[in-house]
Amino acid sequence: MTGIEVPLEVAALLCAGCAAAGAWAGRLRANRRLDPRSGAAGGPLVSLHKPEVLSQAIDLAARRNAMRAASQAVLHGRIDQLHALGPVWNNDTRAEVREHVAAVMRASLRRGDRMAHGEGDAFTITLAGADERAAVRIADRLRRRLGQLRLPQFGSEARLTASFGVAAEGFGDGDESIAGRAARALDAALAKGADHVVPASEIEEIMLLPAPAPSPASATVAGHSASAA
Numbered sequence: 001m002t003g004i005e006v007p008l009e010v011a012a013l014l015c016a017g018c019a020a021a022g023a024w025a026g027r028l029r030a031n032r033r034l035d036p037r038s039g040a041a042g043g044p045l046v047s048l049h050k051p052e053v054l055s056q057a058i059d060l061a062a063r064r065n066a067m068r069a070a071s072q073a074v075l076h077g078r079i080d081q082l083h084a085l086g087p088v089w090n091n092d093t094r095a096e097v098r099e100h101v102a103a104v105m106r107a108s109l110r111r112g113d114r115m116a117h118g119e120g121d122a123f124t125i126t127l128a129g130a131d132e133r134a135a136v137r138i139a140d141r142l143r144r145r146l147g148q149l150r151l152p153q154f155g156s157e158a159r160l161t162a163s164f165g166v167a168a169e170g171f172g173d174g175d176e177s178i179a180g181r182a183a184r185a186l187d188a189a190l191a192k193g194a195d196h197v198v199p200a201s202e203i204e205e206i207m208l209l210p211a212p213a214p215s216p217a218s219a220t221v222a223g224h225s226a227s228a229a
Contacts, residue, residue, distance in 0.1 A: 071131060073127045073135035073167065074166070074167050075182065076164070076182035077122070077162055077163060077165070078122050079101055080163060080194040081160055096153075102115065104149060105125070105142055110127070112128045113127050114126045132199050135166045135167075135199075136197055142162065143164070143197065146162050147161065162195065164185075165185030165186030165187070165198055166198070185198045188203045
């Protein structure tokens with residue numbers, strides 16, 4: 001059986017027609033999948049066009065924005081070199097350096113953030129609408145910016161370093177509570193040495209850890225001591 005002989009021109013036309021029909025059918029199926037009016041089986045994006053889904057998404061975004069706007073964080077910091085060398089300067093030089101450094105930090109903050117000098121060489125920055133993670137990023141940015149300063153009072157090659165304690169608003173926290181937590185975090189940063197940022201949650205997690213269980217050797221020694229007594 002040799003089959004049916006078909007002229008070459010006819011065969012080419014048949015192949016082209018089949019290809020065109022296949023392409024048209026593929027486009028039709030794709031359009032149906034992407035058409036939001038085609039029902040649940042028409043595509044995964046159809047539910048986004050339902051009024052109830054859009055309303056829930058808008059409400060969730062509004063709640064998140066409101067919570068973000070109401071939250072705040074506090075940076076409690078100190079310029080390491082200013083604390084070390086400041087006492088040997090006269091009051092005018094000390095004030096000049098403090099104002100210069102403060103102006104650089106203010107220029108690196110966001111609109112709405114507030115900075116105030118504290119006792120000694122400490123300063124406090126209040127960040128509106130920031131959680132702890134965002135506040136740590138801002139503290140790191142300030143450290144990098146200060147590291148680029150070269151002040152003649154410190155020497156032409158001296159790099160400024162700063163230490164920060166960071167605390168963010170938790171459930172029921174007031175302004176004084178946040179500031180106190182940031183101050184304790186700064187103490188922990190200074191205990192590590194110069195140029196460190198410590199979030200309050202880091203030291204608070206350590207404080208909440210359970211006490212380690214006594215080792216078998218220490219328990220044996222304690223038992224012997226009790227029996228001897």
